[in-house]
Amino acid sequence: MKKHILTATLAILLAATPAIAENEWLHIYYKNGSKSRVVSRPASTPANITHKGSAEECHSLVLNDTESSEMPRELKLANVDSCVIGAKIPTIKIVTDEYVDEIPSKDYYMSAQISIEGFGLCPDFETKAVNIKGRGNSTWSFPKKPYRLKFDKKAEFGGLKKAKSFALIANWIDETGGLRNAIALKTASLLGMPFTNSCIPVDVTLNGKPRGTYMLTEKIGINGASVDIDETTGILFELDTNYDEEFKFYSKRFGLPVMVKDPDLNELAAENPEGESAQEMFERWRTDFEAFESRIGFNDIDSKLDMTSAVNYVLLNLLTNNGEPGWPKSVYMYKANADDLFHFGPAWDYDWAFNYDQYKGTTETYNTRAFSSSSNSAGAKMFYRLVTQSSFKKMIRERFDFFKEELLPQLLEYIDEYTATIEASALADAEIWDPLRSSSWASAPGASHFRKNNERLKQWLMNRIDFIDRDPNMGLY
Numbered sequence: 001m002k003k004h005i006l007t008a009t010l011a012i013l014l015a016a017t018p019a020i021a022e023n024e025w026l027h028i029y030y031k032n033g034s035k036s037r038v039v040s041r042p043a044s045t046p047a048n049i050t051h052k053g054s055a056e057e058c059h060s061l062v063l064n065d066t067e068s069s070e071m072p073r074e075l076k077l078a079n080v081d082s083c084v085i086g087a088k089i090p091t092i093k094i095v096t097d098e099y100v101d102e103i104p105s106k107d108y109y110m111s112a113q114i115s116i117e118g119f120g121l122c123p124d125f126e127t128k129a130v131n132i133k134g135r136g137n138s139t140w141s142f143p144k145k146p147y148r149l150k151f152d153k154k155a156e157f158g159g160l161k162k163a164k165s166f167a168l169i170a171n172w173i174d175e176t177g178g179l180r181n182a183i184a185l186k187t188a189s190l191l192g193m194p195f196t197n198s199c200i201p202v203d204v205t206l207n208g209k210p211r212g213t214y215m216l217t218e219k220i221g222i223n224g225a226s227v228d229i230d231e232t233t234g235i236l237f238e239l240d241t242n243y244d245e246e247f248k249f250y251s252k253r254f255g256l257p258v259m260v261k262d263p264d265l266n267e268l269a270a271e272n273p274e275g276e277s278a279q280e281m282f283e284r285w286r287t288d289f290e291a292f293e294s295r296i297g298f299n300d301i302d303s304k305l306d307m308t309s310a311v312n313y314v315l316l317n318l319l320t321n322n323g324e325p326g327w328p329k330s331v332y333m334y335k336a337n338a339d340d341l342f343h344f345g346p347a348w349d350y351d352w353a354f355n356y357d358q359y360k361g362t363t364e365t366y367n368t369r370a371f372s373s374s375s376n377s378a379g380a381k382m383f384y385r386l387v388t389q390s391s392f393k394k395m396i397r398e399r400f401d402f403f404k405e406e407l408l409p410q411l412l413e414y415i416d417e418y419t420a421t422i423e424a425s426a427l428a429d430a431e432i433w434d435p436l437r438s439s440s441w442a443s444a445p446g447a448s449h450f451r452k453n454n455e456r457l458k459q460w461l462m463n464r465i466d467f468i469d470r471d472p473n474m475g476l477y
Contacts, residue, residue, distance in 0.1 A: 130149050
């Protein structure tokens with residue numbers, strides 16, 4: 001079978017078939033010891049790859065354009081798994097005005113030039129000025145850095161809605177090449193959760209140096225590309241133990257670390273000097289949140305909370321076994337105005353989901369319960385009181401059954417498509433970063449076993465869904 005596939009591919013290459021589109025690439029997957037590797041070339045330029053021997057007795061592929069010592073010049077046929085003609089994910093090129101090997105800080109921006117070669121998967125983006133800095137909390141400490149991009153004016157970048165700011169997520173601890181965040185955000189989208197972030201896989205180069213696979217997405221905030229509400233009337237809270245925004249408080253009942261993510265209250269106050277001060281606005285929103293919080297556990301919680309958003313949010317984190325809400329970390333809630341209900345969302349940050357363990361990678365344990373009555377964590381206390389209500393349990397059972405019957409087939413198809421799309425990029429990423437993973441305090445096994453890792457994650461998800469379905473409390477507690 002292998003020889004048949006390779007022979008057919010070589011025939012295509014040697015014939016230089018005109019039907020091959022310019023955005024199609026030849027990916028040659030091969031083994032280097034026990035690890036998978038890839039060589040990728042534009043399928044429209046087959047002269048760069050030849051073979052030794054006849055097509056019937058070919059024993060190796062020769063890469064005529066290879067000068068780097070890091071890439072083999074000749075691939076033995078016995079080590080080649082397959083040759084696939086498929087897509088190449090978009091490439092974002094960043095060139096800083098002042099040369100650096102790495103973006104030095106998340107506290108200040110550097111000026112740079114940026115462009116995108118979309119390869120048909122997203123629009124090309126002609127070179128423009130941009131500001132770039134680091135982002136993240138624990139993720140900033142990893143060797144592969146996440147970035148924040150900020151334009152002077154709103155731009156349609158990578159096919160996303162017009163905005164000034166975007167994020168590049170590094171997915172350092174994810175051995176599936178970013179599939180954890182992709183699955184979570186796709187699930188949120190299928191569930192109809194408003195303002196769900198996009199998930200666009202991209203390759204990134206910084207000053208000509210490959211930085212591997214990233215996820216391009218919107219910056220969460222009150223704006224047209226993220227939480228699309230009026231910042232003069234609405235609020236976006238972030239519940240997070242990092243507790244690093246200017247306006248923040250610990251709530252009365254559960255001790256939740258609540259921060260005003262958006263809007264900028266100081267800016268609003270400056271724009272309307274005759275109105276409320278920033279502190280007055282803050283105290284008004286704080287009182288409003290604590291009034292909502294005080295009703296959790298009582299039958300009239302739906303008078304303060306959009307229960308559909310709560311059910312979808314809890315179901316998403318239940319399916320992915322995301323432990324972040326229990327702290328809480330990266331939990332967002334918003335209101336469009338003072339009279340609106342509280343809404344959970346948008347969903348964010350699933351690096352630590354799917355039973356990730358910083359010492360073992362993604363484990364096979366799929367039957368972990370989401371919340372415990374004995375937990376001392378503020379987020380777990382709040383969610384436990386919410387999910388143990390009989391009305392909530394009835395609603396989430398109905399929503400789960402709908403997900404399993406109607407949405408799961410679409411999700412599984414998406415997983416297969418996403419895996420095929422990013423495989424070549426993920427394996428190239430492994431060549432850059434796997435040698436450094438052993439030095440990091442939170443290191444996944446690495447993407448050099450990409451296909452195996454992704455198949456394991458997909459099976460974990462199916463096991464998780466089966467556990468939720470059979471468990472009397474759906475794994476909620």
